Amino acid sequence: ISKGLQVPWAVAERIKNFYGGLVATGIDDRERIEIGGQSGDWEKDRRTVSRSELIGIMRPRVEEILEEVRLRLDAAGFEHLPSQQIVLTGGASQIPGLDGLAPKILGNQVRIGRPLRVQGLPQAATGPGFASAVGLSLFAAHPQDEWWDFEVPADHYAGRSLRWAVKWFKDNW
Incomplete structure (x- = not known):
């Protein structure tokens, strides 16, 4: 996102968290995201991109990552284990559309991990x-x-x- 939109990493992370996704819909062409550029001067660099453009940047990268995970799991002999369930965790696991894309690349036994109920956990x-x-x-x-x-x-x-x-x-x- 940072390279594709030519924005600082922190801005790219914010854009991913607030607007990111992996499946574009018709409305995503009309949804505009305001972003700044590399200089840090908001007035000079202010511009917009559509959410579908953002998805067009994100989806191929996520597919590459999932394909690399699949290759590494195969190389490690993961397919021969009795339980082949893959649990996705971390902030990126919350990207809308990942729950549909990951099983297509990694196999059907994929789910998003959430912490168990732990007493005292905020x-x-x-x-x-x-x-x-x-x-x-x-x-x-x-x-x-x-x-x-x-x-x-x-x-x-x-x-x-x-x-x-x-x-x-x-x-x-």
Whole structure:
């Protein structure tokens, strides 16, 4: 988006979050998005693009990323595992249309991950953008012995780690 629209990365990220999508409709030609340019002078650089133009930039990049994921999963032997479900997490998993495009490239067993209900987790941290962070925090709070090659004293772990993670989410989100 940054290269295609010739805008700074932060502006591109904002445009993606507010207007991004992967499937254009007839109304997207008429929906205009105001953007600035590289100079930072809003009056000088102010211009608009249609949402369908934005989708035309985003969709091929997302397809490339998903195709690369598919290649890497195939190279790792993922297709031979009993459970082949792919869970998409992170902020980009919320791009409208990804839930329809991803299964076409990665296979039918694709879903958007959302954090489980965790007591004390702020509402703002319950979206797909936080699924990995919450999952890793819970994983760290409840380690499985067979996954670790070293021993961690329990008094340094379970409750305290989860409380720390919840506090961090509250403080930062």
